[in-house]
Amino acid sequence: MREFLSRGRKDKYTKTCRHCQADSETCPHIIGNCPRMQDARIKRHNHIGKVPTEEGKKKGWVVLQEPRTRDTNEELPKPDLVFVKDDPAFVVDVTVRYETTKTAGGAAAEKVNKYSRLRKEIQHLTNAKEVVFMGFPTGSGGKWHQGNFGLLGALGLSKPTQEKSARSLSSIALVSSVDIVHVFASKSRDCTVL
Known part of the structure; x- marks a missing residue:
């Protein structure tokens, strides 16, 4: 990474991203x-x-993927998944974070705050009285958030x-994150993960 290579040698090496030039090139x-x-x-x-x-479908849940919803401000936020079976319906938003930038609990709370304003729209969409x-x-290095067991258990x-x-x-988070770094650093113009 350029940021690492430029430490102590700022006059010889650039630390900006080789692809976007916007930030320091860090993991x-x-x-x-x-x-x-x-x-x-x-x-x-x-x-x-x-x-x-x-796993939810195996247990009889109907899963809506990225349903189009409109909040009270007429914005169109799209939660990743809505699980519907009985009350409550579960609105779930997946995120992968680099472990040192935010705690997993903070990332989970951020997602709850982002989508909780959609309560009435989700109730209308799912006919559920209660929405969670x-x-x-998940950490990009494979760290597991213990709060995720709450969803898996509820399903x-x-x-x-x-x-x-x-x-x-x-494992998916870790391996795909390593693949992202590998593809980024390769000379290939094709930046897709296999």
């Missing part, structure tokens, strides 16, 4: 912010969201299945 920038890696981050995000979606909003953070997954899902999701 948090590459994994979480560089516009050049946006498609790879979306693929990682969707791959992580696929695990609770598939949840952030579903009806057994303890062994919850543990298996947690290991799988942590």
Whole structure:
């Protein structure tokens, strides 16, 4: 990373991102912010969201993916997943964060705050009387947020299945983040993660 290489040698090396020139070229920038890696981050995000979606469907949940909702300000926020079966309905937003930038609990709370204004719209969409909003953070280095077990348990997954899902999701986050860094640093113009 250029930021690391330029330490103590600022006059000889640049630390700006080789693709976007906007920030220092650091792991948090590459994994979480560089516009050049946006498609790879979306693929990682969707791959992580696929695990609770598939497990929920096995337990009889209807899963709405990125439903179009309109809040009271006429904005169009799209939560990632809405699980509907009985009351309550669960609104879940997946996020992958570089571990040192924010705590997982803070990331989860951020997602709850972002989407909780959609309560009435989600009630109307799902016919649920109660709606629970949840952030579903995973660390880019594979760190698992213990609060994520709350969703997996609410979906009806057994303890062994919850543990298996947690290991799988942590592995997906770690491997895909390493792939993002590898693709970023390669000379290839194609910045997709395999």
